[in-house]
Amino acid sequence: MPIIEIHVLQGYDAAQKTRLCKALTNAARTVIPATPDAVTVMIKEMPATDYMRGGQHRSPAPALPDAPSMVARYLRAMEQRDIVTARTLLGDGFTMQFPGAAPMTELDDLLEWAAPRYRFVKKTIASIDLAPGDGPATVVYCHGTLSGEWPDGTAFSDIRFIDRFEVTDGFITRQDVWNDIAETKAQP
Missing domain, CATH: 3.30.429.10 (Macrophage Migration Inhibitory Factor)
Known part of the structure; x- marks a missing residue:
């Protein structure tokens, strides 16, 4: 014990x-x-x-924000297309990597890249897990399923996803995304 x-x-x-x-x-x-x-x-x-x-x-250092709560706020803001709020959660040098895409550093680039792929996407979150590491970043994993509409208006659902975030000094500095959208879309 x-x-x-x-x-x-x-x-x-x-x-x-x-x-x-x-x-x-x-x-x-x-x-x-x-x-x-x-x-x-x-x-x-x-x-x-x-x-x-x-x-x-000495005085105590201010506590860092709760990284899983910050990631949840960011994902909600992105889902609602509240880009202004989402940007406030991002740190200097923010980079995101999506399947089949070059790394992006601006949320507007993501919106432009996603536009021909789907009309909208929503995440049903199964869990958000904290994974402290040895480096300066705290790692947060989020996984669950995606639902939304393809560009032609056809609905999709139950597509697996996992996101890995790095939170440094209270700001999201990296997002890596893995999902089965391409495999699902390719099915007849």
């Missing part, structure tokens, strides 16, 4: 501390074969006045 104790400066709210505890629980379970109920996480908070590094008092 792993017990994790973490010390943080005061200043994080309850929701941020809950995210931290869940992340630590999940991280422990990637190495130790334990159920979530067997992992104990304790946060010890310290006032900034009781902490110094380099001879200076």
Whole structure:
């Protein structure tokens, strides 16, 4: 039964501390074969006045936004064609890669590329999963099914998809997409 104790400066709210505890629980379970109920996480908070590094008092860094929630907001905005909102979630150097397409860096390029392929597409999300990595980006996977209309107005549904996102410093910096649209469209 792993017990994790973490010390943080005061200043994080309850929701941020809950995210931290869940992340630590999940991280422990990637190495130790334990159920979530067997992992104990304790946060010890310290006032900034009781902490110094380099001879200076420090303040806690602001918490990063919840990456899975950010990805869900981005996908909702794109589905609704709210490009203004979607852009606010993208970081410098954003790149997206779709099957059969060159990498794109602008949402308008995606809309232009998609226009002859389908009238619209909606995602039914089965899950959005956080996958912290060793680098500066947090990785988020989203999978489920697509539905929508082909250019001729014919409906389609139940097409598998998976998206991989990289979130860096609170902004989406990469999106990789895999789906079965081409295989489905090719069927007679």
